[in-house]
Amino acid sequence: MAFLVQKYGGTSVGSTERIKQVAHRVAEFRAQGHELVVVVSAMSGETNRLISLAKEIQPNPDPRELDVILSTGEQVTIGLLAMALRELGIKAKSYTGPQVSITTDSAHTKARILKIDEDPIRADLAAGYVIIVAGFQGVDETGDITTLGRGGSDTTAVALAAALKADECQIYTDVNGIYTTDPRVVPEARKLDTITFEEMLEMASLGSKVLQIRSVEFAGKYKVKLRVLSSFEEGEGTLITFEEDNKMEQPIISGIAFNRDESKITVVGVPDHPGIAYQILGPVADANIDVDMIIQNVGHDDTTDFSFTVHRNEYARTMDVLKQQVLPHIGAREVIGGDKIAKVSVIGVGMRSYAGIASKMFRVLAEEGINIRMIATSEIKISVVVDEKYMELAVRVLHKAFDLDQVNNTSTKTC
Numbered sequence: 001m002a003f004l005v006q007k008y009g010g011t012s013v014g015s016t017e018r019i020k021q022v023a024h025r026v027a028e029f030r031a032q033g034h035e036l037v038v039v040v041s042a043m044s045g046e047t048n049r050l051i052s053l054a055k056e057i058q059p060n061p062d063p064r065e066l067d068v069i070l071s072t073g074e075q076v077t078i079g080l081l082a083m084a085l086r087e088l089g090i091k092a093k094s095y096t097g098p099q100v101s102i103t104t105d106s107a108h109t110k111a112r113i114l115k116i117d118e119d120p121i122r123a124d125l126a127a128g129y130v131i132i133v134a135g136f137q138g139v140d141e142t143g144d145i146t147t148l149g150r151g152g153s154d155t156t157a158v159a160l161a162a163a164l165k166a167d168e169c170q171i172y173t174d175v176n177g178i179y180t181t182d183p184r185v186v187p188e189a190r191k192l193d194t195i196t197f198e199e200m201l202e203m204a205s206l207g208s209k210v211l212q213i214r215s216v217e218f219a220g221k222y223k224v225k226l227r228v229l230s231s232f233e234e235g236e237g238t239l240i241t242f243e244e245d246n247k248m249e250q251p252i253i254s255g256i257a258f259n260r261d262e263s264k265i266t267v268v269g270v271p272d273h274p275g276i277a278y279q280i281l282g283p284v285a286d287a288n289i290d291v292d293m294i295i296q297n298v299g300h301d302d303t304t305d306f307s308f309t310v311h312r313n314e315y316a317r318t319m320d321v322l323k324q325q326v327l328p329h330i331g332a333r334e335v336i337g338g339d340k341i342a343k344v345s346v347i348g349v350g351m352r353s354y355a356g357i358a359s360k361m362f363r364v365l366a367e368e369g370i371n372i373r374m375i376a377t378s379e380i381k382i383s384v385v386v387d388e389k390y391m392e393l394a395v396r397v398l399h400k401a402f403d404l405d406q407v408n409n410t411s412t413k414t415c
Helices: 016-031 046-057 063-087 119-126 152-164 197-205 213-221 276-286 312-330 357-367 388-401
Strands: 003-008 035-040 092-095 102-104 113-116 130-134 137-140 145-147 168-173 194-196 226-230 238-241 255-271 291-298 303-311 334-347 374-378 381-387
Touching (some): 003 152, 035 119, 063 145, 092 119, 119 152, 130 152, 137 152, 152 168, 194 197, 255 276, 255 312, 291 374, 357 388
Parallel strands (some): 035 130, 092 130, 168 226
Antiparallel strands (some): 102 113, 255 334, 291 303
8 A cells, every 4th residue: 555646637637527537546546545645736728717817807917816816726626526536435525725734935826835734634644535635726824825836736746745755746647758858749759767857857947848847846855756647548657766766777868858938138238347147137036037048248348248048928028127127227238139939958867978969969950950049058958049940840850869769779879
């Protein structure tokens, strides 16, 4: 018998019929003697519907009130699933995030979990209940409802698994595991049996939408055994594990990630003196805008061009901050930018052992006439920014060049 935390995403609970299917799956695990905490998302499309409703009233919804609205989606799902389980004769009890309680900070629409009171759940588990928790939501220390951002139900599940010391956290979704890249872009993409937390963290941060990045961070920090499986077909899914636990030789490259939701901004003619980066990015950070890749070039006239990327949805707001709060104070010439770019990344812990990965990547892209606009590297990834129209081509040629369509791609041939 194991103690499992299972999370079911929006497509998995997208209709009452699918909720009944989830209930039957949970009942099978319960019949095997497992203790279960089940975390669910809102029904597919419900969060978008609620956002649209809010915007009909207020074009830029107040974050506190928006959280009140968005939290209702998951509350519907937990009640329906509890009812479905009771119809199968299984004791089930639902909890909202505040009822658990999952305490967060006060950053509405993107709150972070601070602590979880697991005592009520433990008491109900001991009494034989299957516990159903609303994902994506919590409560701040003043009692206000908060939400954790897109994909936040993953984080709820992993955080509960960590707090309750579950044997495994299982993320059920509409795909049957983690792939070398998106099969919709590269049909030859392969499902991975295992992937390290480091690699999954990079893939999540670089555009893979299977798991929310914060859930992977949580799992890695608290050593939560994490598995991604399909709600609609049988299989072992993909186990996300630690590199030191994997005795097999790691492939050089494990996957290709991409993100089309990028925009690039350049502050031109910036005076080159200490503190200038903070003067540019400080107001951007104060506006709660996340910056990704950063490049600074020093010219011959003691000025620099300072370029960085932000999410495409934040492009207009970032440009406003720079033009209104930054440009008048630092003496730069102008701010330019565009939102028709994409980021493509090769990822693999095997990079630590092999040279030539970057040169091979750049050669392959050059042979296809794809111009690289920005480059960023870490120990286990290389990311490039390219024009959006070339993104899918870049993913396909890199996937093939690094033999990711092959079961064993541990070849040391890199150039």
